[in-house]
Amino acid sequence: LDQGESERAYDLVEPLHPADIADLFELLDPSDRPLLASAITDLMSADVIAEMNDHVRELLVEDLPAEDIAEIAEQLDTDDAVAMLEDLDEEDQQAVLAEMEPEDRAAIESALSFPEESAGRLMSRDFVAVPEHMTVGDLTDYLRKSRELPTEFWEVFIVDARHHPVGTCLLSWILRAPRSVALVDVMKRDQTLIPVGMDQEEVALRFQKYALISAAVVDESGRLVGQITVDDVVHIIQEEAGEDALLLSGAGDGDINEPLPQTIRTRMWWLFINLGTAILASSVVALFEGTITRLVTLAVLMPIVTGMGGNAATQTMTVTVRALATNQLTSSNTWRMIVREWWIATANGWGLGALMAIACQLIYHDWWLSFVLLLAMILNSLNAGLSGVLIPMGLNRLKIDPAVTSTVFVTTMTDTLGFFFFLGLADLFRLSA
Amino acid sequence: LDQGESERAYDLVEPLHPADIADLFELLDPSDRPLLASAITDLMSADVIAEMNDHVRELLVEDLPAEDIAEIAEQLDTDDAVAMLEDLDEEDQQAVLAEMEPEDRAAIESALSFPEESAGRLMSRDFVAVPEHMTVGDLTDYLRKSRELPTEFWEVFIVDARHHPVGTCLLSWILRAPRSVALVDVMKRDQTLIPVGMDQEEVALRFQKYALISAAVVDESGRLVGQITVDDVVHIIQEEAGEDALLLSGAGDGDINEPLPQTIRTRMWWLFINLGTAILASSVVALFEGTITRLVTLAVLMPIVTGMGGNAATQTMTVTVRALATNQLTSSNTWRMIVREWWIATANGWGLGALMAIACQLIYHDWWLSFVLLLAMILNSLNAGLSGVLIPMGLNRLKIDPAVTSTVFVTTMTDTLGFFFFLGLADLFRLSA
Incomplete structure (x- = not known):
């Protein structure tokens, strides 16, 4: 389609939503993407760029001159602009920032000063905050007059003289209250405040737990500095929840748009570490070469013992990792989980x-x-169950992400001990043909 | 703490958010839950019940008389009430519905008439819809006067005479527009409509893609019948994304609050099917008993070939399953993914x-x-990569959930063929000690 017929492509793309155009880029072959981009330059809005997959965006953005990136960044919300710029290398980042309006630059620089994946990176600096003394009428007039407001917002934060949040008003409450009522009488005092340094995974869990639409972000001194809205959090919830499957399998972030050499490196490194596990298991088998020579059937049956152990351990491990990730598993029910x-x-x-x-x-x-097989399977099943629950819990307590590291340790346990139980018992009972 | 000192427990629980109280129930030992419930009866609001894990709620609700359940259900939004009632068996459900106000009963009965996990079950019947001719001022007056409105809403739907949605207004636009402006001039005509029969996973993907806060649900004839809000969708996004890890491991829904016998049944069934795989792999080894007798080192090295294949296949399979689940993998990039x-x-x-x-x-x-080992590892790696990508894709095309079934087929391929490649080549080259 893109072989010269750029006008037809334009007509086809025009009616689409920015998110759909972004998807289209991801589906295209990497070499066709610049072609499409140049065919539909004026449809390539900031929103399209913001909706793109990180890797796809990075490749496209790398080809653009710094002024163009700066122009796109200025149209975006702070959080989307930061997401675009944080992928660039230091030098390009500085070049883009130099091209931006001082105000936007300051906002982005301050966002970049927070650690990656923290609330500070995620928050937007566009929010509506008003002083305590206002009435509903004052607020409505202010909203109608003010030009600098974000286009979409869901609640108004009420702040005291030191800019500390004291309450929050959903827009639906404001719309339904008479003009003369004071905001302090409509607002909810009890609100979920997000510290600026909080990890984004924790932010997402909080949004989910308290069913939030937006929330105020405060700095160390308790001042209101930004807001996070649920649409930014939804991506994180999806990524963090889906990530566990990928991490447990050692496929890294598992993005199908990631450059090939990077994917190969990630995956090969994992397989290399797991080869270590396999070698360890092999050397257990090597210990019992004599036993196998006496009864070669042992070599036939041994994969059943380790295979069943591996599968049972994966089940337990996955359940434990998910329960830890969703905060369902805490010190108070650890013991119940182990017994279970x-x-x-x-x-x-x-x-x-x-x-x-x-x-x-x-x-x-x-x-x-048959007796040796039964005994080995019972022992390895217990070994699998306990490794599957204790290893992720232990790693979590050591502040190591259990999704990234559990599989290696758990497989080592079930394979090595699985061969050891089966061949060791066979040796003990002097089995032979 | 719950040994008699119910008053102290009450004081401790009182300041908590309903979602935190619900969490507390989950963390408690099942036998302690009714004790806590009776100690804090008046804090057991409908919200607490709605926030609870399905299994925990089911156990608690089963003990309550039908009138009490009906009373709780009436306080809840339709979607939460449905979530509570759908767990009950037919008979109890009817008993509860009989106790309810006719209006609430009708709403719940109509929700229950939609298939499980569809938009119809998820939607709430409480929403704000107004006719096209209204101005911003009319709407504001209507909102202030009307008593029957939901307490929280984020947009107002504008409908024509046949109750078909024609546009939508975010509350922030209404607040900022002068009273005299007609709603049709403020509203956005382009909105995402959710058909009432759409699967909840698809609903969640749409919310995520278009960054929606709420969306109108329409029936087959295009009439507005309900709305879905993002807070109901967030749970689904989290569950559906996290589910893949659990399904791939064969741990069912992996809920740590599920009754033990049910968990054992799910897991054992999976392990039983996988034993079939292991037996198949074993019989390949049995074919080559003679070869192993000639060179017992083959038994030592064979777990390395299958282990490496299994790990590589799991990586590819997980990436494919996730890409299918997030709609990133479609017919247009299938071939690119396979080549990759x-x-x-x-x-x-x-x-x-x-x-x-x-x-x-x-x-x-x-x-x-060494040469046989090299060749077997290359062949099994290719086998693993292709099985890992082709099997989930094929299952998906056959409308079978690839997360549930892929693992068994993929493991069968890597284990069976892994042993076959290694031992078969060893036999071919007549290796012996």
């Missing part, structure tokens, strides 16, 4: 162990071999 | 295969064995 997983592991170990032992007996007619 | 994974698999297979082959040579001083 112990019972699940016991049930699975006995149930599936017995099943496999019977099957083994029917095929190989070897009571001792 | 092919390159990643090639890089991993050669890189890590070479590494292991060198290590193998250093330890066992057997050129042919």
Whole structure:
């Protein structure tokens, strides 16, 4: 379609929502993206850029001159502008900032001074705050007259003389109250304040828990410095919740638009570490080479013991990681969770162990071999259940993200001990053909 | 704390937000929950019940008489009331509905008539809709006078005579416009309408994509029948995104408050199916018992080939499942994704295969064995990459949720073929000690 027919492309793209245009760029082959961009220059609004996937945006933005980026950044809310600029390298960032209006530059520089993924990066500096003495009528008049307001806002913050928030008014309350009523009589005093340094994951959990639409952000001294709205948080909730699956699998951020060399590096590094685990498990098998030589059936059955352990451990580990991420698992129910997983592991170990032992007996007619298989499966199931719950919890207590690191440790436990239980017991009972 | 000292418990709980009280119930041991509930009866507002985890709520609600449940349901928004009632069995549901006011009952019955997890269940029937001819002043007067309005709303829907939505006004626009302006001049005509039968996952993706705060829900004939607000959607986004990790691991919905027997059933069923996979892999090993007897080192090295394949496949599979769930992967970039994974698999297979082959040579001083290991790792890496991307895509095309079923098929491929490649090549080259 983009082979010369740029006018037709323009007509097709024109009626679309900015978010849809952004999606279109992601679906296109990377080499076609600049073509489309130049065909629809005047549709390439700041909103389209803001909606794009990080990697796609980075590639497109890198090709633009600093003035153009500055112009786009000025049209965006502070938080979206920051998201665009934080991907650039230091030098380009300075060049863009130099091209911007002093006021916008100051806002972005102050946002960039907060740590990545903190409330300070996420918040917008455009919000409506009014003093305590106003009535509903005063506020309505102020809103009608003032030109500098954000186009969309959901609540008005009421602040005292030191700019500390004292309450908040939803717009629906203001609309329904008579003009003469004082704001302090309509406002809610109890509001969720977000400290500027709070991690974005924590911000998202708070929005979700208290069903917030927007919330005031305060600095260390308690002054109102910004607001966060739910539409910025929705992306984070989605990313953070989906991230666990990707991190547990070692696929990094798993973005299909990430440049290939970077993806290969991330994934190979993970596989390399896991090879270490596999080598450890192998050396346990090597210890029992003699035992396997006496009864080669052991080599046939051993993947069943470790496979079942690995799957059971993955279940427990995933549940634990998700429960930790959503703050459902705290010190007060840790013990209940461990006991719970112990019972699940016991049930699975006995149930599936017995099943496999019977099957083994029917095929190989070897009571001792079947007994060893049963015992190894019960032991490895308990090992899997406890590793799956204790390793993520322990890592979490050590302030290490359990989603990133649990899999390696848990697999090591189930594989290494799985082979050890099965082959060790076989050796102990001197099994042979 | 709950041993008799119910008054102290009351004082401690009183200052908490309903969402925090709900959390407290979840953290408590199941046997202590009714004790706390009876200690703080008057704090057990409808909001607390609405915020509770499904399983915890179900257990508590089951103990209450039908009148009490009806009373709670009447205080709730339709969507929260439906969430509470849909857990009950048919008979109890009817008993509760019989106790309710006719109007509330009708609303809930109509919500229950929509399929589970659809927009119809999610929407609230409390919204503000006004005719086209109104001015901003008319609307403000109407809002001030009317008693039947929801307490919180974010936009006003403008409807024509047939109750079809024609536009929407954010409250911030209304507040800032002069009284004499007609609503049709302030409103936005372009709005996202949600069909009443849309799946909740699709609703959530739409809210996220267009950064919506609320949206109108319309029936088949295009009439406005309800609204969905972002706070109801946030839970779904979080659940649906986090769900993939749990489904891929076979842990069901992975709720730590689920009754134990139900959890054991879900998990054991999954492990049972995976045992089938393990048995299949074992029988491949059994085919080559003779080969292993000639060179027992093969049994030592074979877990490395399948382990590496399994990990690589899990990475690819998770990325594919997430990309499908977030609509990032469509028919237009399918081919690019497959080629991408092919390159990643090639890089991993050669890189890590070479590494292991060198290590193998250093330890066992057997050129042919090292060569077989290299070849098997390259082949299994390609097998893993292609299975990881093609299996979820194929399942998705067959309208089967790839998160639920991919793991079994992908593991079968990497384990079975992994053993086959390694032992088959060893047999082909007649390796022996």
